[in-house]
Amino acid sequence: MSPRRSVADTRETRQRILDHSLAIASQEGLEGLTIGRLAAELGMSKAGLLGHFGTKETLQLAVVDAAAEVFLREVPRRVKQLPSGLPRLRDVCEAWVSYLERNVLPGGCFFTAATAEFDGRSGPVRDALAGMNALWRRDLRIHIRRAVSDGDLPAGTDVEQLIYELLGIMLALNHFLQLEKDDAAPARARRALERLFRR
Secondary structure (H helix, E strand, O other): OOHHHHHHHHHHHHHHHHHHHHHHHHHHOHHHOOHHHHHHHHOOOHHHHHHHHOOHHHHHHHHHHHHHHHHHHHOHHHHOOOOOOHHHHHHHHHHHHHHHHOOOOOOOOHHHHHHHHHOOOOOHHHHHHHHHHHHHHHHHHHHHHHHHHOOOOOOOOOHHHHHHHHHHHHHHHHHHHHOOOOOOHHHHHHHHHHHHHHO
């Protein structure tokens, strides 16, 4: 086997582990990832699986990064052609609703579940989740401030309050889709968002 093929095989195996781990973690949480389970389900040895990540925590951190990549692809990158401001904020929120509505990950919003799992803990995984959430709030803040400066939102808009309410709508949407299996939830979220932007 050529060195190039060996590198490609290693990359493919690592991606297969990450994809499977992300599917499990979105449904059962990051603690649901055990080396023994993954090795058995993927037809690998524990040593072979550990060779790609070293520790469970390293695997968990890689899964957080993989989940972030999925979210970026499905939400902000879908509307990146629009200038920042209210039109882009509206489209970002629509992409966000669609992402949850389409059940891109089998357990719904990975970050909602993982944050609830790790918010009371300390350590690198909690820090990674907090960092991802902070980056997302920063992006929302940019769009809201631009919408205010463009005159599309009132000059007195409380930016942090609006971010809080946007996140609240999406948390409720994830809850009603995942726990309640409520097919009407996306329409409710869209109405709530429209009221928020009209206000």
